[in-house]
Amino acid sequence: MLIRNATLPDGRQRDVRVRGESIAEVGRDLDATDQHVIEATGKRLFPGMVDAHVHFRQPGYPHKETWETGSRAAAAGGVTTVVDQPNTDPPTIDGEAFDQKADFAADSVVDWGINGGVTADWIPNVLLRRRLFALGEVFLADSTGDMGIEADLFADALEAADDNDVPVTVHAEDADYFNDDAKARDDADAWSAFRTAKAEAKAVERACAVAQEHDTTIHIAHTSTPEGVDIASEAGMTTEVTPHHLLLSRRDLSELGTYGRMNPPLRREKRRQKLYERVVDGTVDMIATDHAPHTREEKDASIWDAPSGVPGVETVLPLLLAEARDSDSGLTYERVRDLTARNPADVFGLPQKGGIESGNDADLVLVDTTETSEINGERLHSKCDWTPFEGREAVFPEWTMVRGTVVYERGDALESDDTTPQEDVFYDHQGENVRGTDSERLE
Numbered sequence: 001m002l003i004r005n006a007t008l009p010d011g012r013q014r015d016v017r018v019r020g021e022s023i024a025e026v027g028r029d030l031d032a033t034d035q036h037v038i039e040a041t042g043k044r045l046f047p048g049m050v051d052a053h054v055h056f057r058q059p060g061y062p063h064k065e066t067w068e069t070g071s072r073a074a075a076a077g078g079v080t081t082v083v084d085q086p087n088t089d090p091p092t093i094d095g096e097a098f099d100q101k102a103d104f105a106a107d108s109v110v111d112w113g114i115n116g117g118v119t120a121d122w123i124p125n126v127l128l129r130r131r132l133f134a135l136g137e138v139f140l141a142d143s144t145g146d147m148g149i150e151a152d153l154f155a156d157a158l159e160a161a162d163d164n165d166v167p168v169t170v171h172a173e174d175a176d177y178f179n180d181d182a183k184a185r186d187d188a189d190a191w192s193a194f195r196t197a198k199a200e201a202k203a204v205e206r207a208c209a210v211a212q213e214h215d216t217t218i219h220i221a222h223t224s225t226p227e228g229v230d231i232a233s234e235a236g237m238t239t240e241v242t243p244h245h246l247l248l249s250r251r252d253l254s255e256l257g258t259y260g261r262m263n264p265p266l267r268r269e270k271r272r273q274k275l276y277e278r279v280v281d282g283t284v285d286m287i288a289t290d291h292a293p294h295t296r297e298e299k300d301a302s303i304w305d306a307p308s309g310v311p312g313v314e315t316v317l318p319l320l321l322a323e324a325r326d327s328d329s330g331l332t333y334e335r336v337r338d339l340t341a342r343n344p345a346d347v348f349g350l351p352q353k354g355g356i357e358s359g360n361d362a363d364l365v366l367v368d369t370t371e372t373s374e375i376n377g378e379r380l381h382s383k384c385d386w387t388p389f390e391g392r393e394a395v396f397p398e399w400t401m402v403r404g405t406v407v408y409e410r411g412d413a414l415e416s417d418d419t420t421p422q423e424d425v426f427y428d429h430q431g432e433n434v435r436g437t438d439s440e441r442l443e
């Protein structure tokens with residue numbers, strides 16, 4: 001197969017030859033004899049996004065999301081690798097729970113990794129011998145799933161992970177710095193007033209100090225404050241930022257209500273802008289969504305009773321591409337590529353992912369950045385039929401390919417002879433564990 005005359009993120013126009021599951025050649029005027037040609041003139045080709053932080057909710061909460069619906073949403077958003085977090089039921093804290101989740105993940109149309117969780121009941125020796133993507137998110141404070149842990153356990157977990165060469169990701173909030181005065185309020189902003197920016201900064205500081213004591217590195221999940229990013233980056237650790245912390249702030253809460261409740265919470269507009277600067281200038285390593293779907297029924301509660309979390313896996317790359325279209329944002333297409341593909345692949349050690357280079361997996365996304373459309377929650381493919389980004393401009397993929405197989409084609413991008421609107425199409429494809437296959441499972 002030959003993808004002809006695509007514009008790469010750095011602006012070069014190239015043909016890309018896909019053979020089997022891999023990119024065979026990137027060059028100019030490649031021979032198209034006997035090739036299935038996909039015309040890409042005037043369109044941009046990106047490496048598929050590696051989203052290091054999603055919650056696909058199976059096993060345990062299939063009414064919120066399943067591996068089928070979550071991975072379809074990923075594919076429709078140009079995400080070709082997802083990493084699932086451990087706060088499922090059962091939590092992914094032992095070998096059996098890992099294996100059970102891996103069986104569900106077989107429904108995924110995109111490639112995947114599974115993280116292992118840390119609680120007082122975890123079985124490190126067994127868990128760390130599974131093909132884990134990483135240990136984490138290790139919850140330093142309670143979030144959805146109530147998996148918050150004590151300081152001693154964090155240090156033990158770091159040591160165990162280090163001994164097994166498994167990366168560690170951390171949900172860094174410290175409940176000692178939550179502001180109980182906010183509990184007297186019942187407006188949506190009370191959640192942001194309660195889970196303070198300081199609670200994040202303090203937890204990042206402590207987690208980084210423990211990592212340094214153990215002469216190892218950690219990755220801070222969903223950093224929501226410039227303070228948190230700076231502390232982590234100065235300590236030599238890596239960070240991710242979510243699309244909601246990048247693009248939304250406390251100002252949006254009057255409209256979002258409990259649909260804007262997540263952990264860590266939305267911050268003041270000033271902080272959001274400083275976070276954005278750090279995403280632009282390279283201090284932040286990657287964007288990850290923390291895709292955390294909950295149903296409308298669950299979200300329609302008081303600010304203290306509603307569950308924390310917002311979906312994001314289908315809208316992240318489309319939103320970032322819309323930002324990159326706007327030259328005032330400072331965000332370039334190359335930076336978007338680094339934040340969504342190259343850096344997560346580097347940080348988590350996936351040499352075959354993250355770039356349009358010969359030899360890499362053919363994980364590709366074709367987009368037409370000359371046009372935007374408005375995000376509409378009901379048209380998204382997650383079970384969660386709402387989004388905090390309703391109405392925002394976005395650039396959705398025309399198609400998404402995972403290891404050489406087109407897994408998704410957007411309906412209105414398909415050629416059609418009549419005027420009836422075409423449905424989006426998903427194709428059968430079995431995503432693989434990016435850490436290795438079942439048959440290679442270590443015992």
Ligand SMILES: NC(=O)N[C@@H](CC(=O)O)C(=O)O
Binds near residue numbers: 137
């Ligand atoms: N971010 C959230 O607010 N919620 C996440 C858990 C988490 O990432 O902390 C969830 O699983 O719902």
Ligand SMILES: [Zn+2]
Binds near residue numbers: 222263
């Ligand atoms: Zn978290």
Ligand SMILES: [Zn+2]
Binds near residue numbers: 053055085137292
């Ligand atoms: Zn999370």
